[in-house]
Amino acid sequence: MVESSTFVHVPVLSRELVEGLAVAPGGHYLDATVGGGGHSSLILSQFPDVRVSAIDRDAEAIAAAQSRLSSFGDRVSFWQGNFSDYPPGDTRFDGIIADLGVSSAQLDIPERGFGFRHAAALDMRMDRRQSLTAADLINESDEVELANIFYRYGEERLSRRIARRVVEKRPFETTVQLAEAIAQCYPPKARYGRIHPATRVFQALRIAVNQELTSLETFLTQAPHWLKPGGRIGIISFHSLEDRLVKHSFKDSDLLKVITKKPIIAQEDELEQNPRSRSAKLRFAYLPPHS
Numbered sequence: 001m002v003e004s005s006t007f008v009h010v011p012v013l014s015r016e017l018v019e020g021l022a023v024a025p026g027g028h029y030l031d032a033t034v035g036g037g038g039h040s041s042l043i044l045s046q047f048p049d050v051r052v053s054a055i056d057r058d059a060e061a062i063a064a065a066q067s068r069l070s071s072f073g074d075r076v077s078f079w080q081g082n083f084s085d086y087p088p089g090d091t092r093f094d095g096i097i098a099d100l101g102v103s104s105a106q107l108d109i110p111e112r113g114f115g116f117r118h119a120a121a122l123d124m125r126m127d128r129r130q131s132l133t134a135a136d137l138i139n140e141s142d143e144v145e146l147a148n149i150f151y152r153y154g155e156e157r158l159s160r161r162i163a164r165r166v167v168e169k170r171p172f173e174t175t176v177q178l179a180e181a182i183a184q185c186y187p188p189k190a191r192y193g194r195i196h197p198a199t200r201v202f203q204a205l206r207i208a209v210n211q212e213l214t215s216l217e218t219f220l221t222q223a224p225h226w227l228k229p230g231g232r233i234g235i236i237s238f239h240s241l242e243d244r245l246v247k248h249s250f251k252d253s254d255l256l257k258v259i260t261k262k263p264i265i266a267q268e269d270e271l272e273q274n275p276r277s278r279s280a281k282l283r284f285a286y287l288p289p290h291s
């Protein structure tokens with residue numbers, strides 16, 4: 001179990017997310033990706049009479065958020081699982097937020113296998129009750145399948161070359177072994193650029209292992225039904241495929257009306273302080289009061 005002090009995540013677009021949610025006095029909010037509890041903590045502390053139901057599929061994130069939000073007592077409750085499987089029962093929310101992808105805390109804990117700075121087993125499962133790991137995908141998928149994953153989810157130009165090398169060199173056990181094999185597919189100069197050549201493939205593998213896009217698609221079809229009339233939904237995405245799904249599901253929804261025609265992005269001050277905010281896009285929609 002990870003101590004909450006080691007599970008640190010600086011939330012992005014916090015001000016914009018909380019403002020855009022237009023929090024109602026006494027309201028009940030769903031944080032579908034509580035992570036380290038940053039966004040929920042802001043909502044609970046700024047609005048003393050609201051409640052938050054918090055979801056995360058990662059047990060360590062839930063433990064960290066429970067500890068961070070303990071001072072709010074029974075104003076906050078937790079559910080561990082995929083937001084696409086959430087059972088809201090008869091509860092309807094005044095607002096729903098999701099801040100997609102991986103947290104810096106998950107990336108920074110070597111044993112989780114999301115990063116490649118330290119040697120660790122190729123895991124990458126957000127929910128460790130799931131059996132499929134990154135090692136399974138890397139060591140068992142065929143070459144075409146791997147190339148497709150690297151290209152589609154990582155926009156990796158050398159997807160085929162990397163897939164061929166992976167198949168030649170496998171089995172891989174550790175993150176570092178895989179990162180080195182990927183780097184060797186690049187000319188030496190490119191290996192020392194600002195972004196490590198394995199970054200895109202690692203992102204792609206993570207998205208595939210956790211089936212992030214299918215989970216998001218299911219969530220986007222269900223979440224509008226969990227809102228009270230007038231309730232808002234705000235989603236932060238970090239990947240162009242995710243943002244496209246969010247944009248189209250809001251625009252094409254029979255239930256929702258779009259609030260943000262263009263996505264909200266981070267301001268200069270946040271971009272300087274938190275490089276992760278560079279790719280963040282926030283979109284809002286609402287359920288009209290008389291729907």
Ligand SMILES: C[S@@+](CC[C@H](N)C(=O)[O-])C[C@H]1O[C@@H](n2cnc3c(N)ncnc32)[C@H](O)[C@@H]1O
Pocket residue numbers: 009010011012032033034035036037038039040055056057058061081082083084099100101102103104126212215216
């Ligand atoms: C960017 S972090 C959220 C950080 C959080 N907003 C904060 O302020 O600390 C994303 C979190 O979403 C979780 N997550 C990603 N996909 C999920 C899904 N389909 N269902 C539930 N949780 C998910 C991850 O485990 C991770 O903890």
